[in-house]
Structures are given as structure tokens and as C-alpha cells.
Amino acid sequence: MFCLLNKESLKKILLLLLLCCLSAYAKTSSENIGSHLSSLNEKQRTILYEFEVLKRNGCKTDHFWQGNKNQFSEFDAETRDELAKQIFENSTIVYKPQKNSAVQIWMQTQLLTNWMFYLSAFIAICAVIALFKKYWSLLIGFLLKRLEPVLRYLFSPLLLTCELLIVGIACVFYAVSIEDFVVRTVIIHLGLFLLWSQSTALFTKEYWVKKYVLEIENNFWGKDPWETIKTICLPAVLVTLALSYVLYKVPADVFYNYEIVISGIASFYALPFWRILEKYIYPILFPFKNDGYRARSIDSLGACTVIAVILTVVLILQWNAVFYNVIAAFISLEIFAFLILSSKENHKYNLGNYYYLQFVVVLFLVLMFLYGYQINSNEIIWFSLTGSCVFVILKYLEIFSFFSSWKRGNSWAWKLLGLAALLWSLGQGILYFSKLLFAI
Numbered sequence: 001m002f003c004l005l006n007k008e009s010l011k012k013i014l015l016l017l018l019l020c021c022l023s024a025y026a027k028t029s030s031e032n033i034g035s036h037l038s039s040l041n042e043k044q045r046t047i048l049y050e051f052e053v054l055k056r057n058g059c060k061t062d063h064f065w066q067g068n069k070n071q072f073s074e075f076d077a078e079t080r081d082e083l084a085k086q087i088f089e090n091s092t093i094v095y096k097p098q099k100n101s102a103v104q105i106w107m108q109t110q111l112l113t114n115w116m117f118y119l120s121a122f123i124a125i126c127a128v129i130a131l132f133k134k135y136w137s138l139l140i141g142f143l144l145k146r147l148e149p150v151l152r153y154l155f156s157p158l159l160l161t162c163e164l165l166i167v168g169i170a171c172v173f174y175a176v177s178i179e180d181f182v183v184r185t186v187i188i189h190l191g192l193f194l195l196w197s198q199s200t201a202l203f204t205k206e207y208w209v210k211k212y213v214l215e216i217e218n219n220f221w222g223k224d225p226w227e228t229i230k231t232i233c234l235p236a237v238l239v240t241l242a243l244s245y246v247l248y249k250v251p252a253d254v255f256y257n258y259e260i261v262i263s264g265i266a267s268f269y270a271l272p273f274w275r276i277l278e279k280y281i282y283p284i285l286f287p288f289k290n291d292g293y294r295a296r297s298i299d300s301l302g303a304c305t306v307i308a309v310i311l312t313v314v315l316i317l318q319w320n321a322v323f324y325n326v327i328a329a330f331i332s333l334e335i336f337a338f339l340i341l342s343s344k345e346n347h348k349y350n351l352g353n354y355y356y357l358q359f360v361v362v363l364f365l366v367l368m369f370l371y372g373y374q375i376n377s378n379e380i381i382w383f384s385l386t387g388s389c390v391f392v393i394l395k396y397l398e399i400f401s402f403f404s405s406w407k408r409g410n411s412w413a414w415k416l417l418g419l420a421a422l423l424w425s426l427g428q429g430i431l432y433f434s435k436l437l438f439a440i
Contacts (some may be wrong), residue, residue, distance in 0.1 A: 040087075045087055048083055048084040049087050049088060050064070051064060053088070055084070117181050117182055121182045121185040125190075140160070162202070165202070168193070168195040169191070171190055172191035172245065173191075175187035175188045175191060176188070177249075188246055192242060195242055203235065228270055232267075232270035236267035237267045239263045240260060240267055243259055247260065257325040257326050258329040260326075261326060261333060265308060268307070269307065274303070278303045282299045284302075285306060285353075285356075285357065286353045287352075288353045294346060295346070301341060304337070305334060308334050312331065315330070328377060331380055332379075332383045335368075335383060338357075338360070339387065339394065342357040342361045342391070342394075361391060368383070369385065389426050393419070393423070396418070396419065
């Protein structure tokens with residue numbers, strides 16, 4: 001019994017010693033990492049930070065490490081990786097890549113290639129739509145003429161429209177899972193185009209593009225409210241829903257925020273009761289009576305802009321970062337609309353509205369710049385700066401229209417010289433205020 005007791009005690013003692021050894025080892029390992037971190041200088045931390053950045057972005061790090069290995073004392077790869085990980089995840093420093101460093105070159109390369117991808121996607125979209133416009137009628141004519149009677153029913157205008165609508169839905173539904181940005185963007189926009197065009201064709205019962213585009217123009221100003229809804233509102237709602245699905249699946253493609261704002265405004269403003277309320281809304285931007293002719297489309301654009309500004313204010317008052325991209329999209333469209341509305345060409349017969357709009361546009365641009373600066377939104381800041389520069393240039397050009405024409409007289413060279421000086425002044429002004437605001 002005594003021997004058995006000693007054996008049990010011996011087992012407990014051995015177990016206790018084992019736990020103490022494991023604890024001491026873990027503590028030593030943690031202390032080693034902490035000791036290494038505290039002994040690193042700024043240059044060594046920067047090298048390890050760059051090493052971790054390259055590693056996390058799938059770049060080969062062997063060559064980079066061999067070139068900077070002599071900056072460190074001897075330690076194994078596991079300790080190096082752990083140090084780099086800790087610096088990357090826990091460091092509160094603001095990282096700025098050194099000139100001609102591997103990380104800076106990689107970041108510049110990424111920026112350049114991203115813009116190349118955006119440009120290639122845009123060109124591909126334009127090319128596909130242009131090919132549709134050029135060859136679509138020929139293709140349909142060939143199918144109807146050469147492949148009858150087997151395909152006569154299959155490719156009838158009505159059935160073909162339904163088939164293309166299904167193809168458009170499939171393009172949007174499945175394209176969001178495509179990894180390649182260019183292919184995904186092209187297929188999604190092809191699907192959106194088919195959704196809009198074929199749904200419009202079904203609602204108008206006009207199966208050729210030229211005919212139902214004419215129907216859209218007629219019904220927007222028509223007196224039949226149902227025609228306006230089914231011709232403009234319902235297709236725009238369908239496209240808005242499709243864009244909402246795309247944004248939910250691929251939120252990284254932020255440019256869809258701009259497209260959903262356009263389709264959403266179109267579906268909202270196409271509701272017939274706005275035609276009745278329009279005459280009470282646009283005087284907010286055109287308060288002075290118009291003694292001459294002003295296009296109805298300008299009045300409609302003015303009313304639509306007022307509604308868009310109200311929606312923007314509602315989103316701003318939410319103070320939620322979720323809406324920042326949508327707000328930026330609204331602001332960009334509103335700046336473009338204000339530039340059109342403030343043009344002297346639209347107020348030939350009443351300069352009171354012209355002068356009033358200049359004040360409204362300047363106030364809007366200033367407020368949007370201050371809002372963008374407050375929430376640190378680079379998009380809104382640059383939209384307001386770009387809009388301000390375009391506004392100043394347009395006003396410079398309009399000044400001479402009060403006295404003479406650019407095409408008349410011998411002073412056009414002086415006008416061009418003044419335009420060059422204006423552009424230079426705007427550039428210098430942006431640089432100066434950038435240094436003041438952002439303390440560069």
C-alpha cells in the first residue's frame with residue numbers, strides 16, 4: 001500500500017513538472033517575440049512591414065528578404081514571419097512607402113492596372129452595344145428569312161423578346177460570381193441593357209429599338225398615366241432591382257452606386273403625378289416669370305433636380321457611412337444638372353433666373369465641398385472641385401457672349417490667352433487650398 005501510494009505521488013509530481021515546463025516554454029516564446037519587437041529600430045520595422053504587405057498580396061518575398069536580410073541579426077524564418085505579422089496587425093504608424101521601394105512600385109502598378117481594367121471594360125461595353133445596334137436587325141432578318149419555317153415561331157419578335165429578357169436576367173444573376181472584373185462588368189451591363197430594352201419592348205409592344213425609343217419620348221410627356229408607367233417607370237424599376245442585387249453581391253464595384261441612382265431617379269420621376277406637381281416644384285429654381293420660351297425639358301430637369309437634392313439631404317441627415325457612396329452619386333448628378341440649368345442658353349428671355357441660379361450653384365458647390373471635407377470623402381471633395389472649375393470656365397465663356405461672339409472680331413486670341421490664365425489660376429488655387437486644408 002505504501003509503494004502504491006508512492007507511485008501515485010510520483011505520477012502527480014511528474015505531471016506537475018511537465019505542466020511547469022510547458023508554461024515556461026510558452027512564456028519564453030512570447031517573451032522572445034516581445035524582446036525582438038522592442039529591439040527593432042524604425043528601418044527594421046519598415047522592412048518587416050513591407051515584407052508582410054508583399055506576402056499578403058501574393059508576391060514572392062524571397063528576393064526582397066535576401067536584399068534586406070543583412071539589416072537583422074540571425075533569427076529563423078518562423079520568428080521573422082511572426083514579427084512581420086505582429087507589426088502589420090498591431091502597429092499604429094501611418095505607413096508611407098519609400099521612394100522606389102518594392103511596395104511603392106507594386107502599389108503604383110496596381111493603380112495603373114486597375115485603371116486599365118476600368119478602361120477596357122468601358123470600351124468593351126461600348127463595343128458590344130455598338131455591335132448590337134449595327135448587326136441586330138441583320139441578324140434577326142437573316143434568322144426570319146433563312147431558317148424558316150422551323151425557326152419562324154421560335155424567333156418571332158414576341159418570343160425572341162421574351163428569350164432575350166430571360167438571357168438578360170441570367171446574365172445579371174450569374175455574372176456576379178465571375179472573378180475577372182472586366183468579364184463580369186461586360187456581362188452584367190449586357191444583362192442590364194437586355195433587361196431595359198426587352199422589358200420596354202414587351203410593355204410598348206414595339207419590338208424594334210427605333211420604334212420603342214420613340215414611344216419613350218412620346219409617353220414621357222403624354223397625358224395617359226398608364227402609358228408613362230409601363231413605358232418608362234416599370235423598366236427602370238426592373239433595372240433598379242437588378243442593380244440592387246449586383247451591389248449586394250459585389251459591393252466592391254462602387255460605380256454601380258451611380259447607375260442605381262440614375263435608374264432609381266428615372267423610375268421615381270416617371271411616376272405620372274410628378275407631371276402635375278412639376279409646375280409647383282421647378283419655380284424653386286426658376287422663381288422669376290418666364291416672358292419668352294423655355295424648353296419644357298429644362299423645367300422638368302429643374303423639378304427633378306429639386307427632388308434629387310431633397311433625397312440627398314434626407315440621406316445626409318442619416319449620418320450613416322452606408323449611404324456615402326449613394327450620396328456621392330447623387331451629388332455628382334446634381335452638379336451636372338446644375339451646370340446645365342445655370343447655362344445662359346436656357347435663360348435668353350429672363351436673366352433674373354440666370355443670375356439667381358448662379359448664386360444657387362455656387363452655394364451648392366460650397367456646401368458639398370464642406371460636407372465632403374467633414375466626412376473625409378475624397379469623391380465628394382473632387383466632385384465639388386471639378387464642378388467648380390467647370391462652372392468657372394463656363395461663366396468665363398458666357399461673359400463674352402454678352403458683348404461679342406468667339407467667332408467674330410480679332411480678339412479671340414486674347415480670349416484664349418485669358419482662358420489659359422484662368423486654368424492656371426484654378427490649378428494654383430486648388431494646390432494652395434489643398435495644402436491649407438490637408439496640411440500637406
